[in-house]
Amino acid sequence: MRALFPILAALLAFSGSLRAQVVVKSGGAAASDGYYAARDYSALLSAKIFSFTPLANHFKLYQGYVKNTNLLIGRLKELEAAGATSTQEYSELKRRFGWEFNGMRLHELYFANLGPAVLPEGSGLKAALAAQYGSFEAWRTAFLAMTQVRGNGWAALVYDRQASTFHNIWINEHDGGVPAGAEFVLVMDLFEHAYMPEFQLDKARYAQVFWDAINWPEAEKRFLGK
Numbered sequence: 001m002r003a004l005f006p007i008l009a010a011l012l013a014f015s016g017s018l019r020a021q022v023v024v025k026s027g028g029a030a031a032s033d034g035y036y037a038a039r040d041y042s043a044l045l046s047a048k049i050f051s052f053t054p055l056a057n058h059f060k061l062y063q064g065y066v067k068n069t070n071l072l073i074g075r076l077k078e079l080e081a082a083g084a085t086s087t088q089e090y091s092e093l094k095r096r097f098g099w100e101f102n103g104m105r106l107h108e109l110y111f112a113n114l115g116p117a118v119l120p121e122g123s124g125l126k127a128a129l130a131a132q133y134g135s136f137e138a139w140r141t142a143f144l145a146m147t148q149v150r151g152n153g154w155a156a157l158v159y160d161r162q163a164s165t166f167h168n169i170w171i172n173e174h175d176g177g178v179p180a181g182a183e184f185v186l187v188m189d190l191f192e193h194a195y196m197p198e199f200q201l202d203k204a205r206y207a208q209v210f211w212d213a214i215n216w217p218e219a220e221k222r223f224l225g226k
Helices: 004-013 043-047 052-081 088-112 124-133 136-146 192-199 203-212 216-224
Strands: 153-160 165-172 183-189
Touching (some): 043 052, 052 088, 124 165, 136 153, 136 165, 183 216
Antiparallel strands (some): 153 165
16 A cells, blocks of 8 residues: 555646646536536535534535546546556556545535425425335434444435335445445535534534435435436
8 A cells, every 4th residue: 555655646746637627517527528627515605504614624625536536537548548557556546536536426415415405395205215214203313323433434325226225324435335326315424524623523413413404305306316
């Protein structure tokens, strides 16, 4: 692993062919050249879910994941163009890609499922969760219990559409524990930067504030595959 650190240092210093601004389609999809642009979540500042400074700093951290994902894409393209795909640098950066990309995408899912907004009347998501867990409240209890797992990571509700089954999952770091093919319905950031500046070690209070601020129509849309 030691060999990885000088490679990453060189990557972060790299600015060769990567453009400063990348135009993307609405919704944050990559442009035709494969690069990404950070989405704007500044509206959450006025919602006053969390304190201004911790949330603004959280946006900056997210933007760093977007930047590093683009740096990886740019450097990998260069190595591929040079026929250097058998090098240690190429192998290690390929391994790194999922971590940076998921760091970007999980933050986008997290910010987008903050609102707050109530569950729609006749919610299909609420009914489906109640059918699997016995009641919506039983699922809520299980999800909030999972948010107290020790360590850094993400708590998420995912939906296995092939089996019509929900799973509450813990994602270690960004890329460990993500079920292949599962669709994210709800995502909660449980890295220390997400809660310690405002809540210190009180993860339970942070989890309750998060719960009270869920954008349920967004979660409903994800469940329906829209």
